[in-house]
Amino acid sequence: MKIDRVLDTDEKTPQELTLMAYERQKDEDKTKIVDDRAITCGNIEGWWMRTTLYIKEAQESTLCWLALPVHGNQAIIASILTTTEGWQRSGPAIMASLQSLVPLDPAMVLTQRIVGLDTASTLLSDLTQESLSPSIGQSNWRQIQQYQGEQVRPIDIGYAHITSRIGTISEIGTSSGNQEEKGLLVEVRSRIVPNQETKIVTDTVGYYWMSFDGKEE
16 A cells, blocks of 8 residues: 655546546556545545556556545545455455545644644753652553454563663763763663563663753753
8 A cells, every 4th residue: 555645636636636546557458447436534535446457477456546635735645556366355454444544634733743842842941850850769560562463452471660760871871971960760671572482581671861951861
């Protein structure tokens, strides 16, 4: 599956956009439209087209396009190339995946990013040893889980112990900055057995440090 954004649709409808995509690929003798209809993704109406496609020295294939309008005279076009056998096997899952697409308003996304940056800047500017004090002296255990095969629920494969304290950057083996500057030091120790057949145990230790003003890490 490939998803592209059309920055200027020139006021073309989703149906016209899928037809344009088809025209670029069609071969009069080897391409045939088998499904051509309106489709709804969430509350947005787009257009869907599926064709059969013959590729030399390859299996009979299926080429599909989905076009969805986006605010600002833009559009999203999803294209899918698979074998006919693959489509027969996975077509319903592919359609369900496509119909879960939610096109976002580019202006809204940009606004949200700006707000996020402003919020992050405010948070960093307010960092002090006092504001970080609730995070100092923590000691927590966490389960590590993993989905295996077609399991509906994850299984436990290990655990992690997370602690935090006041420390210096020199304690994590980094030579940059003021070696004796104090900050928040977090230590993560984990043990996992990712493969239940081999039973190989993997132990890891990670150290993370940040100055109390958030300017060094």
